[in-house]
Amino acid sequence: MGLNFDTVIVRYGAEIGVKSPRTRASYDKLLIKNIRAKLEAEGLNLEGIERRYGRIYLKTTTPKEVAQAVSRVFGVSSTSPAISCKADLDAISDIALRLAQERGGRGVKFAVRCRRVGEHSFSSMDVARYVGFKILEVMKCMEWRVDLDEPDFAVNIEIRDDEAFLFTEVVKGVGGLPLGSQGRVLCLMSSGIDSPVAAWLMMRRGCPVTLLHLDLQEFSDERTVRKVIDLARALSKWSPAYEVKLVIAPFGEALKEIVEKCPRKLTCVLCKRMMMRIAERMAIEKKLLGIVTGDSVGEQASQTLSNMAVISEAARKVPIYRPLLGFDKPETEKIAKEIGTYEISARPDEGCRAAPPRPSTSASVEKAVEAERALDVASLVESALKRAVELKI
Secondary structure, three states: OOOOOEEEEEOOOHHHHHOOHHHHHHHHHHHHHHHHHHHHOOOOOOOOOEEOOOOOEOOOOOOHHHHHOOOOOOEEEEEEEEEEEOOOOHHHHHHHHHHHHHHHHOEEEEEEEEEEEEEOOHHHHHHHHHHHHHHHHHHHHHEEEEEOOOOEEEEEEEEOOOEEEEEEOOEEEOOOOOOOOOOOOEEEEOOOHHHHHHHHHHHOOOOOEEEEEEOOOOOOOOOOOOOEEEEHHHHHHOOOOOEEEEEEEHHHHHHHHOOOOOOOHHHHHHHOOOHHHHHHHHHOOOOOOOOOOOOOOOOOOHHHHHHHHHHHOOOOOOOEEEEOOOHHHHHHHHHHHHOOOOHHHHOOOOOOOOOOOOOOOOOOOOHHHHOOOOOOHHHHHHHHHHHHHHOOO
């Protein structure tokens, strides 16, 4: 008869563990809410949840699949499919031996590790020694030996009061804070690699997201919009308990005005300033707590420090967050591949045809304001907001 893995051990992100008891209890509830939503979204079985200090234990008939799914819930540092039994040395050693026999092999270096919470007649070291001896007694014919530093195989035991949990696998979690522990933010969303990663990083810090895509057509094509919709769907998989909202607003009219009436070298800066104004209005109207962009220092002409300062000046009523500010491109691409947005972003599209051949890298607020005198800024912002459409993802 095979081993009956019946539990998934869920470990918190390190930051949650150092919070006050009241905050930690609140985060625990959010984490459980997000875990339930994740498993429901993936159609995975959950028979029960037990919360204990520093751990959440999930009872399930599909522990390996559940462990993988829950590892992708924000706030989880790691998970392990486990076998539960009574906190009895013989019961523990029997399961540990069966795990070793199932592992098999000759000349295996192994370790037994134990963590214990509660009052018992034995110590954690007693458990490790007893279980290790039982495994050696049976597996010595296969030349097994103890190696606590670099084992090929480790039996891990967690004892909580009258119950024990044995596991051999630790699935790394995504970490961060439980989604919903911070306020909702508005993320400016292009079809590129950076902005979806910026949105995801804010989600990882507990912020539900509303995505705003400013549609550049006639200066781009329909493929860009399709990519943005697919990116929103990819991000929504990380947020089953909180809807990822996508708003698409037309921006081609405003961009055409900028191209035709303002100095060409300022096109990118003025474009971003106009986008910031639209985002600011939307954030205020929807009571969102900040604007998020995918800017990285120096990556594009509009992302020099001086140009970002000029762009930020256009929206002073709402905080602007730039989580990728110190990232280089390979770091951002690595995250994009891990979270499932890279392949979507890498699909071909036309890009922006309005980009000037020699964009300014050191604009000033004074020059930008002077150039904008040729525009009816308020009317362009109002037009984009009135025609904005929220899509169901």
